[in-house]
Amino acid sequence: MVKIDQITLPDFPLLLAPMEDVSDPPFRAVCKDNGADLMYTEFISSEGLIRDAIKSRQKLDIFDYERPVGIQIFGGDEEALALSARIVEAVNPDLLDINFGCPVKKVAMKGAGAGVLKDVDLMVRLTAAVVKSTTLPVTVKTRLGWDDNSKNIEEVAERLQDCGIKALAIHGRTRAQMYKGEADWTLIAKVKNNPRIHIPVFGNGDIDSPQKAADYKNRYGVDGIMIGRAAIGYPWIFREIRHYLNTGELLAPPTLEERVEVARKHLRKSLEWKGPIAGINEMRRHYANYLKGLPNIKEYRNRLVTLKTMEEVEEVLDEVKEKYNGFVIERTAIELINYHEKCPV
Ligand SMILES: Cc1cc2nc3c(=O)[nH]c(=O)nc-3n(C[C@H](O)[C@H](O)[C@H](O)COP(=O)(O)O)c2cc1C
Numbered sequence: 001m002v003k004i005d006q007i008t009l010p011d012f013p014l015l016l017a018p019m020e021d022v023s024d025p026p027f028r029a030v031c032k033d034n035g036a037d038l039m040y041t042e043f044i045s046s047e048g049l050i051r052d053a054i055k056s057r058q059k060l061d062i063f064d065y066e067r068p069v070g071i072q073i074f075g076g077d078e079e080a081l082a083l084s085a086r087i088v089e090a091v092n093p094d095l096l097d098i099n100f101g102c103p104v105k106k107v108a109m110k111g112a113g114a115g116v117l118k119d120v121d122l123m124v125r126l127t128a129a130v131v132k133s134t135t136l137p138v139t140v141k142t143r144l145g146w147d148d149n150s151k152n153i154e155e156v157a158e159r160l161q162d163c164g165i166k167a168l169a170i171h172g173r174t175r176a177q178m179y180k181g182e183a184d185w186t187l188i189a190k191v192k193n194n195p196r197i198h199i200p201v202f203g204n205g206d207i208d209s210p211q212k213a214a215d216y217k218n219r220y221g222v223d224g225i226m227i228g229r230a231a232i233g234y235p236w237i238f239r240e241i242r243h244y245l246n247t248g249e250l251l252a253p254p255t256l257e258e259r260v261e262v263a264r265k266h267l268r269k270s271l272e273w274k275g276p277i278a279g280i281n282e283m284r285r286h287y288a289n290y291l292k293g294l295p296n297i298k299e300y301r302n303r304l305v306t307l308k309t310m311e312e313v314e315e316v317l318d319e320v321k322e323k324y325n326g327f328v329i330e331r332t333a334i335e336l337i338n339y340h341e342k343c344p345v
Contacts, residue, residue, distance in 0.1 A: 005137035005166040013037035017228030018072045026269035035238035043099045046075030046084035068094035076111035082133035100142040103175040114175035127163045137166040147176035157191045172205040189220040208334045210244030233289020253331045263290040293329040
C-alpha cells in the first residue's frame with residue numbers, strides 16, 4: 001500500500017493525470033469505474049479562483065464517489081497561491097496538487113507551471129506558501145527540468161520534500177521538449193532511489209499499455225504511475241493494467257455493450273454536471289473514441305454529434321448496440337497524440 005499523508009492507496013496505484021478540458025467530473029466518473037486509484041481535476045488558475053471566475057470555480061466540483069480526488073492549482077505568485085489554497089480547502093478535496101509542469105507560453109512565461117523550474121528558490125517559496133496556508137496534504141506535479149541543460153528534478157524533489165509536500169509526480173520530459181521525443185524515466189528512477197526521498201514518487205509519461213506499465217514498474221521502481229493521454233477515450237486502460245499486473249495476462253478488451261454503456265454513463269454525467277445544452281455539446285467529442293473499431297460507424301457518429309437531447313442520443317446508442325450485437329472489437333494499440341505546441345499543458 002502507498003500512503004500520501006493520511007490517504008491510503010493500493011500497492012502501485014494507477015493515477016489519472018490532470019488534463020485540461022479532459023479530466024472533468026464526467027470523465028473522472030468513468031475512469032473511477034474502471035480502476036483509477038487517484039484522480040485530479042484539471043489545473044485551475046489561482047488568480048482565476050481568487051477573482052471568483054465562474055469557469056475556475058466550476059472546475060472545483062468534486063463528488064464523494066470520486067475519492068480520493070485532488071484539486072490542482074497553478075500560479076506564480078505566493079500570495080495568490082496561498083489564498084487559492086484556502087478556497088480549495090473549503091471544497092474539501094483529499095489533496096491539493098500544485099502544477100509546476102505546464103509548458104505552454106501563456107503559463108510558463110508568466111513564471112507559473114514549468115516556468116518555475118527555472119527558479120528553484122521561487123518554486124520552494126511558492127510551495128511553502130501553499131503548505132503553510134492549508135491543512136490539506138500538498139503534492140506537486142512537475143517535469144524533469146526546463147531544458148536538456150537544466151534537468152534539476154533531483155534537487156527539486158529534495159527541496160520540495162523539505163517544504164512538506166506529501167508526494168511528487170514527475171512527467172519524464174523537460175519543458176523544452178513539450179511532448180516531443182520519448183519520456184525519459186531514468187531520472188524519475190533516480191529521484192525514487194534517492195535514499196533521502198521518502199515521499200511517494202509517481203512516474204508519468206507515455207504509458208499506453210499494460211505491458212509497458214509492468215515493464216516500467218519493474219525497471220524504474222516508482223511507487224505508482226500516472227496515466228494521461230492513454231485514458232482519453234479508453235478508461236479501460238486502468239483495469240487492463242491492474243489485471244496484467246495481478247495476473248500477467250491481458251484482459252479482453254471491452255465488449256461493444258460495455259463501450260456503449262460507458263458512453264451512456266459519460267453522457268448522463270455530462271448532462272448532470274453541465275446541464276442539457278453544454279452537456280450534450282461537450283459529449284460530442286467522445287463518441288468517436290468510444291465507438292472506434294466498429295465498421296461503418298460513421299453514419300451513427302454523424303447522428304450522435306448533431307442530436308440535441310439525451311433521449312435522442314440514447315436511442316442511437318441503443319441502435320448501435322443492437323446493430324453490432326456480438327461484434328468483437330479487436331484490441332488495437334492506443335495512439336498517444338503528440339500535442340507539441342498545440343497541447344494546452
Ligand atoms: C489535453 C491535455 C491536457 C493536460 N492538462 C494538464 C493539466 O491541467 N495539468 C497538468 O499537470 N498536466 C496536464 N497535462 C499533462 C498530463 O497530465 C501528463 O503529464 C502528460 O500528458 C504526459 O502523460 P501521458 O503520456 O500519460 O499523456 C495535460 C495533457 C494533455 C494531453
